[in-house]
Each structure stands twice: as structure tokens, then as C-alpha cells.
Amino acid sequence: MKHVCLGLLFFTACLHSLCAALPNFVLLFADDLGFGDLGCFGHPVSLTPNLDRLAAGGLRFTDFYSTSPVCSPSRASLLTGRYQTRSGIYPGVLYPGSIGGLPLNETTIAEVLKPMGYATAAIGKWHLGFGAKGKFLPTKQGFDHYLGIPYSHDMGPCWNLTCFPPDVKCFGLCDAGTVLVPLMHNEIIKQQPANFLELEKAYSDFATDFISTSAQKKQPFFLYYPSHHTHYPQYAGVDAAGKSLRGPYGDALLEFDNTIGNLMKTLEKTGVINNTLVFFTSDNGPELMRMSRGGSAGLLKCGKGTTYEGGMREPAIAYWPGTIRPGVTHEMASTLDILPTFANLAGAKLPQVTLDGVDMTSLLVNRGKSERNTMMFYPTDPNEMYGLFALRMGKYKAHFYTRGATHSGTTPDKDCPVFAVLKAHDPPLLFDLETDPSENYPLPLIGRPDLKAVLEKIQKVKAQLEATMVFGESQVDKGTDPSLAPCCNPECQQKPKCCQC
Template sequence: MAVVSYIGVLCLLLVVATSVGELSKPNIVILFADDVGYGDIGCYGHPTSSTPHIDKLASSGMLFTQFYVGSPVCSPSRASLLTGRLPPRTGVYPGVFQANMTGGLPLNETTVAKLLQEVGYQTGMIGKWHLGVGKNQKYLPTNFGFEYYLGIPYTHAQCPCVTCFWPNDPCLVNCKPYFTGCPIFHNNEIIEQPADLLTLNEKYATAAQNFIAEHSSRNQPFFLYYAFQHCHAPQFAGKQFRNSTLRGVFGDSLAEIDWSVGQVLEEINKQGIADNTLIFFSSDNGPSTQHKAEGGAAGLLKCGKGTTYEGGQRVPGIAVWPGKIPAGVRTAELASTMDLLPTLVKLTGSELPNTTLDGFDISSVLFSGGKSQRDTFFFYPQNPRHDIGVYAVRYQQYKAHFYTEGASECGRDNHDVDCRPSAKLTKHNPPLLFNLNQDPSELYNLNTDKQYTDILNHITQIYKHHVETMDWTQSEILKPTDPYVEPCCTPGCEPFPSCCQCHRSNPYSMPSPHVLQIP
């Protein structure tokens, strides 16, 4: 009898220990905006943006002033975030996935969601995926470690856009009327098509709150990747945000992002888990200035989306974890979205994937104000070519441009001729050289100043070694297109694509008390 009791006590202790171990793992929330530039948010200096919740995040944690994404455009940037790898390694190049493309993020790529799932995390993704759909939805998030998904799998600019603001304001961009209507997926099933942009973000925010509430109530560690459709053109927002800011339609869309961030923070505080939750906010690339005032701002940085100048890839980066990450800190340490995977692996006790990573563990920066392990960053263009390779290299505070090129996303009449699409691919020998600590706008080329000869030669050696050793994966974006892989909730219907319409209930996304079960 004593032996039985002893075994029972041991079992109980093991259960308790396991529970405590699970609880000790921090919850992780990544908030990822779309086309929000370095100069768009209040805490980064914009005078008329209404971003009180994001600003509060910054004052509660660490604001990065030199934070980069893996690409100046959407799909490869998102692949880099989730895999910790540069675009040539993932095959997500050139450009971005379209609704009718048959490729996607390779299924053998290991995402941070998959790694966290393997150590007991409940994983969910809400919002814009943009890493492919494919035949039979083979490339959706549920095939990459996410147990739950709610969202449009690409930008809403790849759908027919009719109404973007309340009550009946037409969209400022024509979008793509030849594709099917924007589908909202719940896991692998389309529940709404076309999506109602006026209520979309409310659905997303409510789903995020319910996901947090559900797993908090079960004492399960969770990973939530919330990727906003905002502020990609065409700008859109619900009724309460129309004409709500001094900044016009972009400001209204940005205000809706900020409200969503506030909803997430409110739920985290309501569940009493703030002290055990790491939150990271960033954006996928710089602003799309081709849309002028409706396209965002890079602040003092040069150019924007689509380019390898600073405005294309340096973005906001804010990390918050009360009691762990010091509050109100601005850091000039070099970091990237690619650093999140190795950092989270170390933090959660998971294992690094057996592949080449381009990210570094930045725990020392986050938790002790130390130096970053990263001293180098490689800038690949939106359309990388194997025969050219990387366009620019940053080493410490110095950046060398071996190639430059403008981009359509910056606009034909951009005030800076270097940003315009008319600025053709140009090789620089010697490379252009800038000291970004003193000249973040990349105005003053130093390559003829003899005192910088040694640093320029050193960066050139880094460049050559990187080009020679980079392993390129075959492009997924160049795979054949097929109109019948476009998501349609009524497959085989006619006339295609306008016949693809449905509205099915998804209780997890509806505004209701947080008592819902995850499907």
C-alpha cells in the first residue's frame, strides 16, 4: 500500500513538474504589419500618425533603430522571418506569389512555428500568409507547423477590390479583377469569399483575442503570428476609422492596425499573462511610395519598398516582455527578422533546424543590453539573380552598394531619381560606401576617401565570400501559373472566377465572449 502511495505521489510530482515546465515557456506573439515604413509610426517620429498602442509598446520595451527584413518585398521577407534564411536559400524569389501561382514556400523548409510546436507550443496564424496556396492548398500555414489559421493567404491587392471604406467609398487602387475574390481561410477551408474589407480586421482581432484566451485558460504556451493586411494598398478600414486621423487614408488604415495591437494587449493583460509573454512588432518591408501620401513613409531613409536602399529594408522593430526586456530602451544594435528564429529557439529550449541559417541569437541585446552577434547584413533585391547575387553589404556601421536599382514601388516621379523604376541596374566599382551611423539617408559617398580604403576592401572580401558560398534553391515563384489553383469555395463553378462566392460561419472569428473552442 505504501509502495502504491509512493508511486502515486511520484506521478503527481511528475504531472506538476510537467505543468510548471510548460508554464515556464513564454508565450510568443509576433505582430507583422504590411508596407509600414521606418517613418510611419509615432514612436519613430511621424507627427500625425495615430499609433498610441504601438507607441505604448515601444515605451514598455525595446525599440530598435537599425532593424532589417530579409527582402524589400513581401513574400521573400515573410519567408525569411519564418525560416531565418535569406531568399535565395528558400526559393522564394523573384518578386512575390500571385494567386494563380502553383509554387509556394518549399515544404522541406522548417519554420519557427514547427520548431515551437515540437516543444509543446500551440501555434496559430492570423492574417496575410503570402507564401503560396498551390493545388489542394498544399502551401497553406497548416502545412508549416501552424495548428490554426484564419486569414487571406495573400495581399488583398490580388483580388477584385470594390469597397475599401465605409459606407461605399471605392478603392483607390484597381487591384486585380481577373482573379477570384479574396478568400478568408479557416485552416484549409474557405469560409468567406469575397472577403468584406470593412469588417476583416475586426474578425482578425477577435480571432487573436480568442486564441490567446483559449490557450491561456488551458495554461498552454502559445505562439501567435498575427500578420496584418494593412497598410498594403489599397488602403481600407472599418467605419470607426474612416476620416479618424489627420493623415488621410493611410493614417486611417494605420490607426486600425494600432487598434488591433491594442486588442491583443488588452487580452494579454486580461488573462494575466503579460509577464510571461514576449511580443515583437515589425513590418515586412518599407513603404510603397508609388502611392504617394497613400503609400507610407520611410522617414529620413532613402527610397522605399522594392529597393536595397535603407528605406526598402530598414523597418520598425519593437520587443516587449515586462520584467525581462528593459522598458523605454532604444538600441542601435544591428538586428533582423531572421534573428527571431534562433533567438526563440534558445528561449524555448527547442532545437535549431539542420540547415544553413542567416539569423543570430540576439538574446544578449534583448535581455542584458549587450552587443549583437550580428555585424553583417546582406541586401538582396526583390528580383535576385544568381549571376549577380547580393546588391549591398552592411558591415558594422558601413554599407557598400555593389549594385543599385530603382523600383516601381517607389513611383515614376519620386523626388529621388535613384528610387524611380527608370534607375536601371547599375554596377559600382568601386562600390558606393556610406557610414550609416552618420548618414542613414545614404547621401555622402565615401568610396574616394582614402581613409576608408581598408574598410571598403574588408567589405569587398565579405561580399566575394558570400557570393561564392551562397546556396541557391530553385525558384518557386517561377513555377508555371494555373488559374484553377486560385482559391475558389465552389470549385468547378461557372462563370469563373466571379462565381466563387460563399459565406460560411466560423465561430472562432466572430465577436463573442471568449468561451469558444479552437476548431
């Protein structure tokens, strides 16, 4: 009823030419940023003054989750409010020549908001497919404007390491058939190879211009900024390089923070700051195999690629002056919940599909209880035979399977690297995440009928959730076709050397 009433309220407002009263949304999505990487989440030397200000003036989440410990699936869930298993963005991630992508019949946040008159724009890392003739680009998924790299910035020749210090030289045939990383404007390649030292300024200018234009038109807007920072290999322009105490990782994080500062200044300058919800989080945990250049999960266990807390629990901040009171919440929430929340606040209709997200409005505005009491943990390669690897219900988390990952190598914890092979647990490992967020101490079940009752309830919830999960056709398993990789000189057969604009 509340959703209907809010929709009628905004509809009436629009009839009186007050559509500008609709809230604006700025969604900031970091890349491979861990729970312990921000100053406001406890890192001792991270230089993130703008994010720290958002945290001080907004609501900071301690129990916020992505849906996958790797990039493409987590982005699909964020934009659709549905687990990646439903949309088919699994196993692993999409590549420049991937045949598949986020299915066009999936409804994104942008497509939910556009019928309400929203201007929509995306900048940065898309990573939900390029496809034949760019069929999966953001402009095909509800975004009016796009400036960015359509996949991960390390997916160039030699994993793009030649673009960044230390200069890793290529040997053999590792460059063969791999196009240089392109910068795209809408559906056109603007630059190839992308100039990474000037990339963040281009994003900042594009985003601030979009905000200013929308504000001038008194048109509500949705800006989605999935940053390349702080994914390895890190880079930073002249305003951030060498300016932090954390080396390349800290410099990249600082540059990302600087752009956020520019966006906030633009919101203030245009007078729309008090009518704008700014939401920040990350796609998955840190790539610990990169050591000091891979980020930090803080006190959480393991990182990217795993279903331990370090792989999927993320820093998150919601900022809306005058609407969201400053503070900290320990309520459970997820990237899945962003679509239904934005839809409710804008009075927009929800997609007529199974949604896994819940509305966070009461949590954000009234500091109420979260409607989310469970969180499912799928591995990077989910399938119906194994089902969930873990499930959190309330403060308890049960692991049915555990496995390490290459991304989480190099740590002293023997459970994190790829050598920690798949292991089934019967009974499941049970943790109390309030007293043991590091998942170090499985709770003993012998002589604890109360915990056995908890586990039985978790098993029942797991069975109910899995019974409703319909796996979509895998888009990643459709394979790759090198000819699909975006190149501004597609006739060239000596890639990547002649694939330049």
C-alpha cells in the same frame, strides 16, 4: 552551451508540470510600413497609441532589417531564419494561382516551437503560397489554427480596387479569371469575397480567443499576426475610418494599432503579460508610388522594391515586461534573428539546416552587443550572376549595384523610380550609415587608405557570404495555374462573378 542549458532547464520544468513557464510569443508583422510611419519613430500625426506604449515600455530598434524589399521573400525569411534565396521564394512574389510556395521541407518558427508543447496560430496575410489543394497553407507549416487571406488583399479583380474608395471601375477583361479575395479558416474558405470592413474585428476576436484559450489551458503559445495593413489599397472598419489625420493610410494604421491594443489587453487580463515576448516589425518599406497613401520611409532613402535603406530598414519593437528593459538600441538586427531567438528562449532545437539568423537573447535581455555585424541586401529578383546588390558591415554600407523600382516612384529623388536603371559600381558606393542614414553622400576613397581598407574587408566578407549561398529552386518561376486560385465554387467558369460563398 547556453542553448543546451536553457533547454535542459525547461525540460526539467516540464517534468514538474511547469510547462506554463515557457515564454509565450506574439509576432506582429505590418505590411509596407515604412521606417517613418509610427508616432514612436517620429511621424508627427500618426495615431498609434498602442505601438507607442510598446515602444515606451520596450526596446526600440533603430537598425533593424527585413531581407527583401517586397512581401513574399521577406515573410519566408522571417519564418525560417534563412535568406529567401535559400528557400526559393524569389523573384518577386507569389500569386493566387502560383504553383510553388514555401517548400514544405523548410522549417518555420511554428514547427520549431511545437515539439516544446506550444499552441500555434496565424491570422492575416500569409502570402507564402496556396498551391494544389492548399498544400502551402499555414496549417501545413506548423500552425494549428489559421484565419486570413492566403495572399495579398489587393490580388482580387482589378487589383481589388473596386472594394475600396475611390471606387475604381473595371473596364475590358481585367476581371477575367481572377477570383474574389477569400477569407480562410484553416483550410476552408469561410467567406468570398472577404468583408474588409469587418475583417479586422474577425482577426481581433480570433486572436484574443486563441490567447485566452491557451492561457486557460496553461499552454505556451505562439501567435503570428501578419497584418494586411498598411498595404495599398487601405481600408478600415467603422471604429477607425475617418478617425486619423492621415487619411486612408492613417485610418488603416489606426485600425491595426487598435487590434494590437486588444491583444495587449487580453494578455493582461489572462495574466500572461509578464511571460510574453511581443515583437513588432514590418515586411518591407513603403510603397512611395502611392504618395500620401503609400507610407513614409522618414529620413531613409527610397522605399519598397529598392535595396536602399528605405526599402529594407524597418521599425522594430521588442516588449517583455520585467525581462526587457525600456530603451533604444542601435545594434544591428534582422527578421532572420527571430527564429533562433525564440528557439533559444523556449529551449527548442534549431533546424539542421544553414541558418542566416543569430540569437538576439543577450541583446534583448542584457542590452548586450548584437551577434550580427553584417546584413546582405538582395534585390527583388536575385540571381547568382549578380549576387548581392549591397552589404552592410558595422556602420558602413557598400552598394555594388543600385536600381530604382516602380514601387518607389513619384519621389523627387532621381535614384528611386523605375527609370533609375540598373547600375554597377566599381568601386562600390560606400556610405557611413551613422552620419548619413539617408545615403546621400558617398564617401570619397581618394586619399583615404582607411576607407579603402574598410572596402577591402567588405569585399572579402561579401565573397565569403556568397560562397556559402546555395540558391534554392525558384518557387515563383514555377509559374501560375489559374485553376489553383482558391474559390469556394471551383466548378464555376464565370469567375469572379459566381465565385461567391
